[in-house]
Amino acid sequence: MTATDTLPSVLERIDSDIDNAIERLMELLRIESISTDPAYKAECDKAADRLVKDLESMGVDASKRPTPGHPMVVGHIGDTGPHLLFYGHYDVQPVDPLELWDNPPFDPRIEDTPSGKVIRGRGSSDDKGQLMTFVEACRAWIAVNGNLPCRITFFFEGEEESGSPSLIPFMKENADELKSDIALICDTSMVAPGVPSIASQLRGMLKDEFTLHGPKMDLHSGHYGGPALNPLREIAKIVASFHDEDGRVAVPNFYDGVSDISDDLRGQWQNCGFDEKEYLESVGMTEPHGEKGYSTLEQQWARPTLEINGMWGGYMGAGSKTVIPAEAHCKITCRLVGEMDPAEVRKNLRAHVEARLPVDARVVWDGDLDGAPAAVMNTDRPEFDAARKALTDEWDREAVLVGMGGSIPIAGFFKDVLDMDAMLIGFANDDDRIHSPNEKYDVDSFHKGIRSWARLLAEIAK
Amino acid sequence: MTATDTLPSVLERIDSDIDNAIERLMELLRIESISTDPAYKAECDKAADRLVKDLESMGVDASKRPTPGHPMVVGHIGDTGPHLLFYGHYDVQPVDPLELWDNPPFDPRIEDTPSGKVIRGRGSSDDKGQLMTFVEACRAWIAVNGNLPCRITFFFEGEEESGSPSLIPFMKENADELKSDIALICDTSMVAPGVPSIASQLRGMLKDEFTLHGPKMDLHSGHYGGPALNPLREIAKIVASFHDEDGRVAVPNFYDGVSDISDDLRGQWQNCGFDEKEYLESVGMTEPHGEKGYSTLEQQWARPTLEINGMWGGYMGAGSKTVIPAEAHCKITCRLVGEMDPAEVRKNLRAHVEARLPVDARVVWDGDLDGAPAAVMNTDRPEFDAARKALTDEWDREAVLVGMGGSIPIAGFFKDVLDMDAMLIGFANDDDRIHSPNEKYDVDSFHKGIRSWARLLAEIAK
Numbered sequence: 001m002t003a004t005d006t007l008p009s010v011l012e013r014i015d016s017d018i019d020n021a022i023e024r025l026m027e028l029l030r031i032e033s034i035s036t037d038p039a040y041k042a043e044c045d046k047a048a049d050r051l052v053k054d055l056e057s058m059g060v061d062a063s064k065r066p067t068p069g070h071p072m073v074v075g076h077i078g079d080t081g082p083h084l085l086f087y088g089h090y091d092v093q094p095v096d097p098l099e100l101w102d103n104p105p106f107d108p109r110i111e112d113t114p115s116g117k118v119i120r121g122r123g124s125s126d127d128k129g130q131l132m133t134f135v136e137a138c139r140a141w142i143a144v145n146g147n148l149p150c151r152i153t154f155f156f157e158g159e160e161e162s163g164s165p166s167l168i169p170f171m172k173e174n175a176d177e178l179k180s181d182i183a184l185i186c187d188t189s190m191v192a193p194g195v196p197s198i199a200s201q202l203r204g205m206l207k208d209e210f211t212l213h214g215p216k217m218d219l220h221s222g223h224y225g226g227p228a229l230n231p232l233r234e235i236a237k238i239v240a241s242f243h244d245e246d247g248r249v250a251v252p253n254f255y256d257g258v259s260d261i262s263d264d265l266r267g268q269w270q271n272c273g274f275d276e277k278e279y280l281e282s283v284g285m286t287e288p289h290g291e292k293g294y295s296t297l298e299q300q301w302a303r304p305t306l307e308i309n310g311m312w313g314g315y316m317g318a319g320s321k322t323v324i325p326a327e328a329h330c331k332i333t334c335r336l337v338g339e340m341d342p343a344e345v346r347k348n349l350r351a352h353v354e355a356r357l358p359v360d361a362r363v364v365w366d367g368d369l370d371g372a373p374a375a376v377m378n379t380d381r382p383e384f385d386a387a388r389k390a391l392t393d394e395w396d397r398e399a400v401l402v403g404m405g406g407s408i409p410i411a412g413f414f415k416d417v418l419d420m421d422a423m424l425i426g427f428a429n430d431d432d433r434i435h436s437p438n439e440k441y442d443v444d445s446f447h448k449g450i451r452s453w454a455r456l457l458a459e460i461a462k
Numbered sequence: 463m464t465a466t467d468t469l470p471s472v473l474e475r476i477d478s479d480i481d482n483a484i485e486r487l488m489e490l491l492r493i494e495s496i497s498t499d500p501a502y503k504a505e506c507d508k509a510a511d512r513l514v515k516d517l518e519s520m521g522v523d524a525s526k527r528p529t530p531g532h533p534m535v536v537g538h539i540g541d542t543g544p545h546l547l548f549y550g551h552y553d554v555q556p557v558d559p560l561e562l563w564d565n566p567p568f569d570p571r572i573e574d575t576p577s578g579k580v581i582r583g584r585g586s587s588d589d590k591g592q593l594m595t596f597v598e599a600c601r602a603w604i605a606v607n608g609n610l611p612c613r614i615t616f617f618f619e620g621e622e623e624s625g626s627p628s629l630i631p632f633m634k635e636n637a638d639e640l641k642s643d644i645a646l647i648c649d650t651s652m653v654a655p656g657v658p659s660i661a662s663q664l665r666g667m668l669k670d671e672f673t674l675h676g677p678k679m680d681l682h683s684g685h686y687g688g689p690a691l692n693p694l695r696e697i698a699k700i701v702a703s704f705h706d707e708d709g710r711v712a713v714p715n716f717y718d719g720v721s722d723i724s725d726d727l728r729g730q731w732q733n734c735g736f737d738e739k740e741y742l743e744s745v746g747m748t749e750p751h752g753e754k755g756y757s758t759l760e761q762q763w764a765r766p767t768l769e770i771n772g773m774w775g776g777y778m779g780a781g782s783k784t785v786i787p788a789e790a791h792c793k794i795t796c797r798l799v800g801e802m803d804p805a806e807v808r809k810n811l812r813a814h815v816e817a818r819l820p821v822d823a824r825v826v827w828d829g830d831l832d833g834a835p836a837a838v839m840n841t842d843r844p845e846f847d848a849a850r851k852a853l854t855d856e857w858d859r860e861a862v863l864v865g866m867g868g869s870i871p872i873a874g875f876f877k878d879v880l881d882m883d884a885m886l887i888g889f890a891n892d893d894d895r896i897h898s899p900n901e902k903y904d905v906d907s908f909h910k911g912i913r914s915w916a917r918l919l920a921e922i923a924k
Contacts, residue, residue, distance in 0.1 A: 036780065036781035036782065037779065038780070096777075162782065163782065215746050215747065217745060217898050217900075221771060222797060222867045223651065224762070224867070225797050226752035226753070226761030226767050226797070226867065227742065227750035227761045228751060232701070232772075232773045233701060233704070235773075236770070236773070238698075239699075240698045241702075284676070284678035285690065287821060290690075294688075300685070300689055305688050309784060309785050309787075310778050311698065311775060311790070312778045314770065315556070315771050316774045318499060320625065320795065321555065321771055323772075323898075324771070331777060333683055333687075333782065335683070404684070405687060405688065435784060435785055436680040436785075437680070
């Protein structure tokens with residue numbers, strides 16, 4: 001029997017086992033694997049252990065692999081057919097502000113909502129739920145056939161939400177083991193509910209963070225208000241200078257390497273099923289607030305940003321405190337497109353800030369935060385055709401090549417370090433509240449996601 | 463014997479009892495009477511109880527008087543001579559950031575420093591140490607003479623650092639009991655070390671606070687970065703708009719009621735012993751950062767300010783979080799001079815902010831924070847002459863009439879509610895780090911402060 005012949009049985013098995021698959025996901029969601037906060041190190045370790053055990057139960061030769069940060073999980077199975085590497089990440093975002101969660105973030109629930117059943121909890125969508133779609137597809141395939149139609153390497157990391165510091169060194173040290181025909185990555189959204197989407201371009205990212213120091217100590221705003229330099233006023237002036245009145249980033253040379261959007265691509269995106277009004281309204285907006293002259297999707301997929309993710313200083317408690325603080329803080333991420341060079345962006349950003357420092361102020365750049373350029377996929381590969389067919393069959397809707405606003409530097413790393421192309425297919429929806437309180441993953445995304453991977457294995461094995 | 467005859471014995475008694483006086487102050491400093499934070503309510507109560515007990519031990523008819531907030535302490539002693547009311551506050555500022563304290567803030571220590579012995583701890587200068595200078599002067603007088611040369615009303619509050627919400631109602635309800643010839647207030651600094659200072663004008667204050675709301679929820683900066691309105695960017699633009707390039711407040715009509723400084727006053731201040739260079743350098747500044755065209759002292763004493771005391775939003779923890787937050791916050795205090803009307807300033811400030819809100823943003827004004835106009839003292843009263851003589855005798859340096867940058871609304875309240883003039887004499891120094899970590903009070907300020915009040919009682923009783 002060919003892989004195509006056996007596919008109906010695999011899909012049946014997925015359907016009949018879906019409740020068990022959900023329960024397995026819930027167990028993974030209960031692990032508090034927040035990678036950015038050192039307090040959760042043991043939990044990250046626990047998530048890795050669980051994945052190793054789960055893969056082993058399917059007959060995969062799996063192991064937890066130490067890094068200077070959180071461990072990797074690597075597993076291999078099969079020795080015939082195309083060699084596919086599947087990548088996902090088991091770490092999750094911090095959960096604050098905790099008080100905005102309706103249920104505890106690590107006590108996942110199945111909920112009925114007007115648009116269907118959802119799995120609610122931190123990581124349900126980003127990325128534990130997505131990661132498990134592929135694992136469950138393989139499990140079903142093995143249960144029916146005793147083996148897989150392709151040779152598979154599983155590769156899970158636990159530092160995606162904190163910039164993947166161990167990833168490149170690990171890939172370099174284990175290049176022979178990881179090198180495959182193509183990398184499959186499940187960490188992206190569908191452009192609209194029910195519209196299967198394959199990412200053809202991803203924005204890159206550059207993180208930076210600084211402290212603006214003014215007075216030597218916190219000062220009384222009566223005794224020093226007037227003569228004193230106030231770091232909060234100065235940091236506000238600097239942040240306000242980052243954009244011009246048209247929403248364009250005003251940092252000199254910021255747009256070096258940015259190409260404008262082709263008419264062809266612009267046309268495709270206009271007809272890809274994206275509901276701009278719904279996208280904006282779902283988060284309380286009536287219009288796009290980015291660069292003037294670009295549509296919402298263009299602002300999100302094809303234009304770079306300079307975003308403030310955190311800014312603080314002075315007294316933040318209840319009531320009032322008449323203080324002029326000694327320092328103020330700012331966390332920044334830039335989303336990059338085209339050929340923008342993260343190192344150049346960082347250099348230009350820092351020069352822009354430093355040029356605006358008044359006398360008696362100084363800036364300290366905090367941390368050593370990585371950057372990654374944007375990634376453009378090699379959509380001419382046959383696996384992209386196979387994926388479009390598999391997804392179109394499962395979702396009963398033409399699969400589309402889309403852009404992605406999020407930064408998934410892993411795609412670029414596979415190219416740079418292992419000279420492998422990557423293909424990104426995800427089943428998340430824009431209302432999944434990833435990185436926010438009350439994150440969810442649609443049960444439909446999970447179920448049809450598993451079925452999509454099963455179909456894709458069959459197509460690729462043809 | 464007249465009061466003047468007995469003064470030498472009182473001063474001797476003060477000198478011989480100074481170690482005990484310091485120990486009594488330390489006991490008061492150990493009480494964590496932070497008034498702005500409801501968690502410390504019992505500690506405020508404890509401070510009031512201690513003061514009542516201490517006054518009673520001196521023969522004062524003292525009592526703790528409840529208010530909707532923290533209690534007042536009122537005490538009376540004597541029935542002959544001029545009737546003086548002495549005001550101080552037993553509450554203290556919050557202690558954050560705690561990690562910048564060299565010793566626990568409520569475990570006071572005596573330390574040797576290059577400029578002499580200091581008492582280190584929260585409230586040592588503002589205002590427990592200053593308050594106790596007057597109490598100790600009375601204690602010594604009573605110890606020597608069995609009575610005081612003036613009739614004294616002690617009046618201590620516990621809400622000065624949180625805007626004194628109960629003060630005016632309490633003064634109104636107890637007007638007959640509190641009404642005296644003049645109010646003495648010890649909550650101010652000397653213009654330079656060793657230069658005795660009587661405040662002739664105090665800035666007023668207006669507090670306000672707002673939250674700028676943008677998206678309905680925290681958003682992922684990849685999926686929404688570009689189209690999303692970022693409240694941190696918007697609040698930075700608003701804060702940056704508060705001042706023009708000359709450091710002048712740019713809120714329309716802000717300067718209504720501000721008179722320029724007279725040549726006479728300007729001349730007095732130029733020669734009052736204030737060391738501008740030292741004042742600036744002690745806090746890490748090389749030049750004044752306020753309104754161009756005004757000296758440091760003028761910026762501090764005679765010009766209004768709009769200061770940001772706290773600003774925050776987004777992710778403030780370790781590492782990075784790719785979030786566009788749903789909201790951003792800003793705490794503001796304005797220092798007022800001349801005839802500026804706090805209610806008008808608030809109205810103008812709010813209008814300025816609201817005029818700058820972009821589509822899809824809204825502002826919520828938090829809390830109901832009080833304001834108080836500036837206060838100008840009636841320096842023609844004979845008590846001012848008495849004070850100048852007493853202070854000049856004690857400090858061996860001509861006492862000066864100075865302005866004050868800080869807001870002590872109590873002076874205005876005595877005028878408005880009880881139709882009493884007030885006189886503000888304080889012994890703090892500008893390097894006392896009040897409201898900051900490592901607050902201190904010079905032992906010399908404490909000791910000579912006590913002696914100053916003893917001399918002043920003698921002069922006034924003449």
